[in-house]
Amino acid sequence: MRITCVGGGPAGLYFAVLAKLADPGHEVTVLERNPRGTTYGWGVVFWDDLLDDLFAYDPVSAGQIWEAACQWDEYEVRATGKEVTHLAGYGFSLGRHKLLSLLESRALSLGVDVRWSASEADIPDSDLIVAADGAGSSLRALDASHFGTSVEMGGNKYIWLGTSHVFRTFTFGFERTPAGWIWFHAYPFDDTTSTFIVECTPTTWAALELDRLDAEAGCARLETIFAAHLDGQRLVDHRADSGGTGWMNFRRVTNQRWDNGNVVLMGDAAHTTHYAIGSGTKLALQDAMALADALSSGGPLAAALERYEHRRRAALAPLQRAALASSEWFERMPDYAGLPSIRFSYALSDRRGEYPLWRYLLHRATQQAVPRAMLRWALNARRWTRARRRPGAAPSAPSARAAPLPTGG
Ligand SMILES: Cc1cc2nc3c(=O)[nH]c(=O)nc-3n(C[C@H](O)[C@H](O)[C@H](O)COP(=O)(O)OP(=O)(O)OC[C@H]3O[C@@H](n4cnc5c(N)ncnc54)[C@H](O)[C@@H]3O)c2cc1C
Structure with missing residues (x-):
């Protein structure tokens, strides 16, 4: 053929x-x-x-x-004015x-x-x-x-950037600005780089002048907004030399x-x-x-x-x-932004609104260091067992590129 x-x-x-x-x-x-x-x-x-x-x-x-x-071994949720919380799950x-x-x-x-x-x-x-x-x-x-x-077309604006800051794990970060909320989805994918997808409503996007700034100035503005998460590292638009990746609406x-x-x-x-x-x-x-x-x-x-x-x-x-x-x-x-930390991250994880009550109770419990470590251990054991069943696969996990998980917190 x-x-x-x-x-x-x-x-x-x-x-x-x-x-x-x-x-x-x-x-x-x-x-x-x-x-x-x-x-x-x-x-x-x-x-x-x-x-x-x-x-x-x-x-x-x-x-x-x-x-x-x-x-990566869990999700971390950060939002202005809230404590850092965690969602179980590896990927x-x-x-x-x-x-x-x-x-x-x-x-x-x-x-x-x-x-x-x-x-x-x-x-x-x-x-x-x-x-x-x-x-x-x-x-x-x-x-x-x-x-x-x-x-x-989706309602929100997004841009797919990278950064040389290696995030510890999959991280959602929400920043409140005078123009409204803006957030990122970030995760490490090799020794030196993380994906950094930025998203916000069109109103916030326009109010932050992200509709008018060129690629370099746009990245600079986002670096300022997300400075607390980037550890001094730059955001990178790999099309900066040819006009920029550009903000999109999801199709x-x-x-x-x-x-x-x-x-x-x-x-x-x-x-x-x-x-x-x-x-x-x-x-x-x-x-x-x-x-x-x-x-x-x-x-x-x-x-x-x-x-x-x-x-x-x-x-x-x-x-x-x-x-x-x-x-x-x-x-x-923005409608969820007023929720307390743990309920906010739970709303994020239960975006389809279908989880039974025990998931919420587990989520609450695993904000504490010991239950969280125990759940992570159990999930890792399950991952290892599943990997062993694959034909021709080495059972060891892929090399952990991201910084090791902390034992506490
Ligand atoms: C911001 C963002 C984040 C994402 N994150 C994830 C993620 O974490 N995990 C995940 O699973 N998916 C993710 N996706 C989705 C994923 O990128 C796509 O679903 C996936 O790439 C689809 O694969 P594809 O081969 O169908 O199309 P594409 O990957 O788009 O490949 C199409 C190819 O066709 C080429 N092409 C286009 N037109 C022509 C033409 N006329 N002639 C010849 N070649 C042509 C293009 O150059 C391209 O190489 C993400 C998408 C976005 C936008």
Whole structure:
């Protein structure tokens, strides 16, 4: 089969890898519009469920991702005028740049023809064309009415920055300014860098003049606002030299149909999920797994594409609901600002409003050092046990890139 993936993001590259693993005779091409080594964004987070899947589908790339990832052991919540509180839960993070370079190397080693600085205009004769060209997919736009594409804009403004301050763990920080609340989602993803996503309402954004400042001046203003969290380190906009990353509104993309003849949508081109639940990359990779499975089961292409879409829509639905509830919580964030510290961080963690009472009681209890350490120990034991079950995986955790967790507080 001749397969072309338009877009060399996680979806396109990983599907290319799986297609080659399924049948080395497939001719697989990836067309990426950017030059090699160029991408947007900083680190992304993921959890055990993705690692389980990655090890099941390709232990080689999974092992490399596992080795390169950074682990964090809890969430810290800071807000002006409130005590620092903690939310239980661990996860992993990895630079998007590193993830793509690992997937590229794996694809090339399997004989995938990866072409950079190439786009949909360069598609060779193909039996299957995978539109993995992201939320703003050009390939999808060629036939937007067939796909039934809808794009809804989120209310808040955000910008995806990085910083050389290595946060100890996943941290939400909320600052009250005279113009209103502004906050960040930050986490370490290697020895030297953390992701730093800043968000606020459009009113606060305009009042802080973030709509008018260029990339450098905008970063400088944010460094001043968040000085208490950055330990003197800079915020970095890696597009500062070319006009800046720019403030965005999250685009919630949905499509009524995912295929059109031999063209099929995958990853963000098919659906986006708000960054507040950190799942878009996972969903893109799992789309690739589902399409690889659907094709491997044989039969006509149209039936395989239907199986793929059916399976993925069912899997996506709960996460999309969670993402929507999560983004709406952040749009209403100023309404929660008056809550006392522990209730505020609990409201943040229970953004869907579905937790039973015992979760609140546990949350209260684990603000104390000893119960918190015990819960962290139990979660780590569970993580270790789960890691041991993965085929070909070393049971040890990825190297702890972030500063070690304190024993008290
Ligand atoms: C602020 C922010 C934070 C996020 N954090 C997380 C997180 O922590 N965890 C997580 O799981 N997800 C996160 N995501 C979501 C994640 O980045 C996306 O869901 C994921 O990258 C989707 O993968 P993809 O391969 O479908 O698309 P993309 O990663 O967007 O890749 C598309 C590729 O196609 C290329 N391309 C575009 N047009 C063309 C064209 N015409 N021809 C050829 N190539 C083209 C692009 O250059 C790009 O390389 C975050 C997103 C945002 C905005």
